Amino acid sequence: xxxxxxxxxxxxxxxxxxxxxxxxxxxxxxxxxxxxxxxxxxxxxxxxxxxxxxxxxxxxxxxxxxxxxxxxxxxxxxxxxxxxxxxxxxxxxxxxxxxxxxxxxxxxxxxxxxxxxxxxxxxxxxxxxxxxxxxxxxxxxxxxxxxxxxxxxxxxxxxxxxxxxxxxxxxxxxxxxxxxxxxxxxxxxxxxxxxxxxxxxxxxxxxxxxxxxxxxxxxxxxxxxxxxxxxxxxxxxxxxxxxxxxxxxxxxxxxxxxxxxxxxxxxxxxxxxxxxxxxxxxxxxxxxxxxxxxxxxxxxxxxxxxxxxxxxxxxxxxxxxxxxxxxxxxxxxxxxxxxxxxxxxxxxxxxxxxxxxxxxxxxxxxxxxxxxxxxxxxxx
Amino acid sequence: xxxxxxxxxxxxxxxxxxxxxxxxxxxxxxxxxxxxxxxxxxxxxxxxxxxxxxxxxxxxxxxxxxxxxxxxxxxxxxxxxxxxxxxxxxxxxxxxxxxxxxxxxxxxxxxxxxxxxxxxxxxxxxxxxxxxxxxxxxxxxxxxxxxxxxxxxxxxxxxxxxxxxxxxxxxxxxxxxxxxxxxxxxxxxxxxxxxxxxxxxxxxxxxxxxxxxxxxxxxxxxxxxxxxxxxxxxxxxxxxxxxxxxxxxxxxxxxxxxxxxxxxxxxxxxxxxxxxxxxxxxxxxxxxxxxxxxxxxxxxxxxxxxxxxxxxxxxxxxxxxxxxxxxxxxxxxxxxxxxxxxxxxxxxxxxxxxxxxxxxxxxxxxxxxxxxxxxxxxxx
Numbered sequence: 001x002x003x004x005x006x007x008x009x010x011x012x013x014x015x016x017x018x019x020x021x022x023x024x025x026x027x028x029x030x031x032x033x034x035x036x037x038x039x040x041x042x043x044x045x046x047x048x049x050x051x052x053x054x055x056x057x058x059x060x061x062x063x064x065x066x067x068x069x070x071x072x073x074x075x076x077x078x079x080x081x082x083x084x085x086x087x088x089x090x091x092x093x094x095x096x097x098x099x100x101x102x103x104x105x106x107x108x109x110x111x112x113x114x115x116x117x118x119x120x121x122x123x124x125x126x127x128x129x130x131x132x133x134x135x136x137x138x139x140x141x142x143x144x145x146x147x148x149x150x151x152x153x154x155x156x157x158x159x160x161x162x163x164x165x166x167x168x169x170x171x172x173x174x175x176x177x178x179x180x181x182x183x184x185x186x187x188x189x190x191x192x193x194x195x196x197x198x199x200x201x202x203x204x205x206x207x208x209x210x211x212x213x214x215x216x217x218x219x220x221x222x223x224x225x226x227x228x229x230x231x232x233x234x235x236x237x238x239x240x241x242x243x244x245x246x247x248x249x250x251x252x253x254x255x256x257x258x259x260x261x262x263x264x265x266x267x268x269x270x271x272x273x274x275x276x277x278x279x280x281x282x283x284x285x286x287x288x289x290x291x292x293x294x295x296x297x298x299x300x301x302x303x304x305x306x307x308x309x310x311x312x313x314x315x316x317x318x319x320x321x322x323x324x325x326x327x328x329x330x331x332x333x334x335x336x337x338x339x340x341x342x343x344x345x346x347x348x349x350x351x352x353x354x355x356x357x358x359x360x361x362x363x364x365x366x367x368x369x370x371x372x373x374x375x376x377x378x379x380x
Numbered sequence: 381x382x383x384x385x386x387x388x389x390x391x392x393x394x395x396x397x398x399x400x401x402x403x404x405x406x407x408x409x410x411x412x413x414x415x416x417x418x419x420x421x422x423x424x425x426x427x428x429x430x431x432x433x434x435x436x437x438x439x440x441x442x443x444x445x446x447x448x449x450x451x452x453x454x455x456x457x458x459x460x461x462x463x464x465x466x467x468x469x470x471x472x473x474x475x476x477x478x479x480x481x482x483x484x485x486x487x488x489x490x491x492x493x494x495x496x497x498x499x500x501x502x503x504x505x506x507x508x509x510x511x512x513x514x515x516x517x518x519x520x521x522x523x524x525x526x527x528x529x530x531x532x533x534x535x536x537x538x539x540x541x542x543x544x545x546x547x548x549x550x551x552x553x554x555x556x557x558x559x560x561x562x563x564x565x566x567x568x569x570x571x572x573x574x575x576x577x578x579x580x581x582x583x584x585x586x587x588x589x590x591x592x593x594x595x596x597x598x599x600x601x602x603x604x605x606x607x608x609x610x611x612x613x614x615x616x617x618x619x620x621x622x623x624x625x626x627x628x629x630x631x632x633x634x635x636x637x638x639x640x641x642x643x644x645x646x647x648x649x650x651x652x653x654x655x656x657x658x659x660x661x662x663x664x665x666x667x668x669x670x671x672x673x674x675x676x677x678x679x680x681x682x683x684x685x686x687x688x689x690x691x692x693x694x695x696x697x698x699x700x701x702x703x704x705x706x707x708x709x710x711x712x713x714x715x716x717x718x719x720x721x722x723x724x725x726x727x728x729x730x731x732x733x734x735x736x737x738x739x740x741x742x743x744x745x746x747x748x749x750x751x752x753x754x755x756x757x758x759x760x
Contacts, residue, residue: 116533118540119719151531151538153496158531158538160498160683279694286666286695303540307690314659314691315666339499 030107044109044146045077046139050097053088053325053352057174057184066091069325072100072135073356076142078115083146084357084377085333087138088297088324088348095134103128103135115147122303133277133300140301141333141375148374155336155376156369159306166338166367169346170195170219175202178209185213192365193217193245195345199225203235207242219343221248224274229258236266246318246343248293249273260288269318279308282315291318293345296334297326309340323348332359333375335367356380410487424489424526425457426519430477433468433705433732437554437564446471449705452480452515453736456522458495463526464737464757465713467518468677468704468728475514483508483515495527502683513657513680520681521713521755528754535716535756536749539686546718546747549726550575550599555582558589565593572745573597573625575725579605583615587622599723601628604654609638616646626698626723628673629653640668649698659688662695671698673725676714677706689720703728712739713755715747736760 029047053069074085089095106128112121125139148155156163171191173184188194194214196206199222210218220239226232232250239247248271251259263270269290276285276292278299285292292312294305309319319341323331326348338344344367349355359377361368370376409427433449454465469475486508492501505519528535536543551571553564568574574594576586579602590598600619606612612630619627628651631639643650649670656665656672658679665672672692674685689699699721703711706728718724724747729735739757741748750756 116537116540117542120542120545122540147540151533153531157496160496160502160527162497162500165500280696283666283695286663307694310687311691311694314687315663315695316660 028101030105042079042113044112044115044143046074046104046107046109046142047077048072048074048101048104048138050101051327051356053327054354055325055351056353057351069352070097071327072097072104072138073327073329074104074138074142076109076115076139076146078146079150081146081149083142083144083149083374084329084379085138085140085142085145086327086329087134088326088330089134090297090324093134093297095132099132100135100138103132104138107139115143115150118143118147118303122301126300134297136300137296137302137330140303141296141330144302144333145374145377148376152373154369154371154373155302155333156339159337159339161337161339163339163369163371166335166369167341167344168192168365169344169362169367171347171350172197172221172345173206173210175200175206178205181206181209182213185210190362190365191216191347193219193343195219195221195347198222204238207239207244211242215243218242218244219246219248219345220244221273222250224249224252226250227252227255229255229262232262233266236262236268240267244268246271246291246320248320249275256288263287263289271318271320273322278304279311282308282311282317286315286317289317291320291342293320293322294334294341295322295324296330297324302333302337305334306337306340309337313340318342320344321346325351327352327355328357328359329375329377332357332370332377335360335369336375338367338369408481410485422459422493424492424495424523426454426484426487426489426522427457428452428454428481428484428518430481431707431736433707434734435705435731436733437731449732450477451707452477452484452518453707453709454484454518454522456489456495456519456526458526459530461526461529463522463524463529463754464709464759465518465520465522465525466707466709467514468706468710469514470677470704473514473677475512479512480515480518483512484518487519495523495530498523498527498683502681506680514677516680517676517682517710520683521676521710524682524713525754525757528756532753534749534751534753535682535713536719539717541717541719543719543749543751546715546749547721547724548572548745549724549742549747551727551730552577552601552725553586553590555580555586558585561586561589562593565590570742570745571596571727573599573723575599575601575727578602584618587619587624591622595623598622598624599626599628599725600624601653602630604629604632606630607632607635609635609642612642613646616642616648620647624648626651626671626700628700629655636668643667643669651698651700653702658684659691662688662691662697666695666697669697671700671722673700673702674714674721675702675704676710677704682713682717685714686717686720689717693720698722700724701726705731707732707735708737708739709755709757712737712750712757715740715749716755718747718749 070089072087076083170193171188172195246269253275271291272289273293320343321341322345328349331349357377358380450469452467456463550573551568552575626649633655651671652669653673700723701721702725708729711729737757738760
């Protein structure tokens with residue numbers, strides 16, 4: 001662990017972008033950039049490093065549980081600056097250290113001489129292979145960090161957004177016995193809005209356990225767990241009485257007609273999560289869900305996420321920002337566009353005990369953005 | 381004329397943002413900013429000046445013709461920099477020197493200490509009064525020019541766009557006798573795509589006159605001129621045979637069902653113009669038109685226009701960028717987002733003989749963006 005942190009710390013303090021193997025340690029350069037461009041500091045050089053996040057609590061979804069999440073840390077060096085990025089690969093999404101490494105090895109940024117041309121570069125990245133959204137996000141985030149540093153401003157400013165208007169982040173209470181749920185709810189005292197994962201037989205018990213401790217607003221994520229639309233509707237009416245503010249992915253992704261019916265009839269906003277990948281999906285979700293949960297690892301990065309937020313707002317849909325378990329790198333990257341969202345679920349970095357970046361903070365439930373250029377994270 | 385140009389030239393070369401009446405000549409400061417903030421260069425100061433554009437040719441739409449267009453030139457001074465903006469008020473849209481001046485007098489930018497907070501500032505501007513889109517655009521463009529100068533980059537770079545991917549602009553051939561149309565078509569030799577205004581009894585004659593001279597692609601703007609959907613469909617089939625690439629606003633704005641039928645059945649893309657105002661309208665047009673014609677003076681400025689372009693792309697709709705008769709200030713501002721569009725109709729500054737800015741150029745039909753910071757225009 002120490003070595004990895006030292007590597008990042010040192011790399012972050014490098015004043016030159018020339019890759020010096022002894023400093024970067026075990027960081028792996030993509031073949032193309034390292035072979036073609038060694039010594040040319042005006043060419044973007046991508047490097048990456050596998051890492052394993054350790055979760056503070058076992059993480060339980062409807063259907064699986066785990067203790068670690070693999071991530072790939074990326075860097076793009078250019079003209080004396082370093083942009084940091086990250087891919088997070090929760091196993092149920094199908095990406096891994098191996099797939100991300102295979103993807104990154106195909107990336108050749110040497111064909112672009114201007115990092116500012118994000119539309120073209122990201123179109124190229126997107127065209128390398130279908131899928132691989134986390135791998136694409138790892139390049140996209142590092143590019144954005146680099147461009148923000150070239151502009152010498154944080155991304156919230158470049159996007160014209162107010163850092164004080166990021167919604168308070170929700171904090172997730174995992175599925176567990178009532179006593180453990182109550183304990184976790186007490187631990188979540190610093191947060192102003194809580195999120196619970198439902199879709200089990202114990203749903204009402206979970207909610208009641210939390211309501212025994214606090215009347216804070218609750219968000220509900222069902223992860224496709226409800227199969228019957230009438231029962232889902234009854235449950236949502238009950239949840240509304242319990243102070244729930246929205247319901248995320250209540251039904252299976254392919255239950256489109258049932259979901260449209262539920263959205264039209266239920267008293268709470270419905271939010272698409274698994275039903276949503278990238279910008280092209282919004283038109284499929286319009287009229288089916290009230291809003292979308294945008295995650296960098298689903299859509300391929302900050303550029304797609306920002307487009308999706310504006311697209312959804314234009315269509316009158318609600319915007320929620322989410323994350324995977326991630327270091328502060330990717331969570332901070334997403335938080336920069338918080339002003340565009342009604343809800344933020346940006347607790348991924350709070351659930352791990354071996355973060356390697358210092359970035360966004362949560363203080364009294366409020367999301368505090370760093371005001372440094374780019375995404376503003378610093379290796380620790 | 382000379383005085384006005386001198387005013388702008390001198391103002392553009394000012395190194396301080398403190399308003400010096402003798403230099404700014406007849407430029408009018410908004411009451412709030414001039415009274416509260418004189419001498420404070422870290423406060424945004426808005427000033428404006430009425431101007432009248434002289435059209436090279438009489439401009440004829442379906443229903444009206446005119447020789448001049450009133451505009452309001454704006455400036456925002458901040459910290460030694462000047463941002464330029466403009467409102468253009470074609471009379472049929474209801475704004476005028478008087479309405480724009482009345483609006484600008486209500487604008488108090490002194491409450492914002494950071495020009496980067498465009499989302500908040502433009503939300504405030506938008507909330508001052510309903511409508512007044514040209515007046516709002518005049519503030520929005522000047523703000524963007526200022527922020528681009530603070531970032532020291534042109535807007536196409538800040539937006540991550542490629543200046544070489546702005547579509548070739550169309551050039552409008554006004555309605556006239558076949559001989560005059562032929563003459564105008566010959567004069568349009570430098571342009572690679574032509575636009576014609578149809579909706580008169582002479583529509584087929586117009587097209588045939590142009591086709592007697594050139595086989596360049598044609599865009600058709602009907603300005604709501606066709607009232608019968610079956611006849612419109614027949615006409616569009618004929619236009620397709622004539623090499624027309626899209627049809628803009630073929631039917632009246634309120635003929636929504638007929639328009640949706642026409643879009644579903646006709647062989648060319650249909651584009652909404654008068655049916656579209658700002659970002660909130662896109663959801664009404666989805667399924668009714670294939671695409672949208674975004675104009676700064678309709679939507680209230682660069683920020684709304686950029687959001688609309690991304691929103692439309694997200695919904696799978698075509699994007700066209702249009703303009704009014706404007707100086708190179710507003711036309712250049714719009715051209716920066718050209719990469720996002722499939723078609724550009726950015727000839728507004730080419731139709732006047734008393735432009736007061738040097739900005740975007742059209743060379744061999746290609747749109748050449750200035751690479752200066754902000755919108756990159758310089759007073760001439």
